[in-house]
Amino acid sequence: MRVPIYQVDAFTKRRFAGNPAAVVVLPSFPSDTVMRAVAAENNLAETAFLVQEEGQYHLRWFTPAVEVPLCGHATLATAAVVMERLSPNLGGVVFQTASGELPVARSADGYVLDFPSRPSEKVSSPPDVSKALGIMPTEVYRNQFNYLAVLDDARNVRDLQPDLVAIAGLDRSGIIVTAPGDDGYDFVSRYFAPAKGVPEDPVTGAAHCMLAPYWAERSGRSSFVAYQASRRGGEVVCRLCGDRVELEGSCVFYLEGQADISL
Template sequence: MRVPIFQLDAFTTRRFAGNPAAVVVLDHFSDDALLQAVAAENNLAETAFLAFSEGRYRLRWFTPTVEVPLCGHATLAAGAVVLERLEPGRDSVTFDTASGPLTVDREGHAYRMDLPARTVSTVAPSPSLSEALGVTPLETAIDGTNYLALLSGADEVRSLAPDLVAIARLDRIGVVVTAAGDGTYDFVSRYFAPAKGIPEDPVTGGAHCALVPFWKARTGKDAFFAYQASRRGGELNCRLLGDRVQLQGACAFYLEGHIEI
């Protein structure tokens, strides 16, 4: 079977920055093992599989090792594929996903998506987390699946060199580190998830579903300009609207072709 594939850099206006995602367009979802094999072959943080069914698009996401219930940057990329390549006359698309309906809207030269906010709860300091990070967080929280560690400043976030093997052994699937911004940005962050095949994710929409409520509670603000300080880096305009988080960012098309599966 020969099917279309696109690769885009999400949350950036230029290629070779932001977070790369593959979008594979299918007539229907194939066997899960085959989808996982394609994602492993692509070897990107996320491969999105898009299928058109009964007038609606269905969307699933796979890392190189597991299927995940939500992926922000690959949703943004899938939205760009629909609005720019599959149906360029449209300005909005809604995907049916494991996390409910997710909408991506065209916004100028970028795209805005609407995701569920995550509940963030403060927890007692974790010695194993501090050991894995190599620093002791000022504050530790959880969003259900990840640890969220508040560090002393943006420079500490940028220079962090955690023990990824130790992070993979923690009792949460990933670790978000964050600090207040030191200039243009309201806050900065990084995200490590080696337990699900992503040593460090370049730019993580899902993590910002927790970061936005976290920083809202500390600043009283509803809108933020955020930066994920990975090696590739990426910018996100974020807004909290009740129990939803809106994330806005651009996408750069890098590759368009077909794969044989």
């Protein structure tokens, strides 16, 4: 079966930066085995699979190893595909997903995702977290998805060289590392999830669903301009709105074509 496929750089205004996501447009979802194989073949942090059915857009996301319940950059990329290629007159789209309805609206500079907030609780710094990172965090938080390790300086976040094997052995699927921002940003971060087949994710929307409530509580503010300091790097505008987080970013198309997804 040949289907349209796009590769889009998300959370960036320039090509070869941000987080690349593949978007595969389907008449219906194939088996999980096929989608895992396609995602592994693409070898990107996430591949989004989109099905339009009875006027609704259904969306699923796969890393090269597993299906994930929420993915920001691939949702942003899929919104760009829908509103720039499939239905250019749309001003917004609502995706039906494992995390509920996810609205995305056009903005002056790109698109705004409306995602669920992911609050966290403070925990005593587990020795395995500091050992995996190679540095002692000032604070450690967790929720059901990830650890959040807070460092005191943005340079420490940028220079971090963690033990990915040790991170893969943690009892959460990934670890976010953050610090107060530099270069005009409110905060910086990086995200490591080797257990999900993503050693380091370049720019992670879902991580900012945890970062935004943390920094809101710490600062008393609700709006931030954040930078994810991976090698590619990307900018995310975050706004905490009750139990939701708005994530705003831009997209750049890199590749458009067809894929043969027959096994």
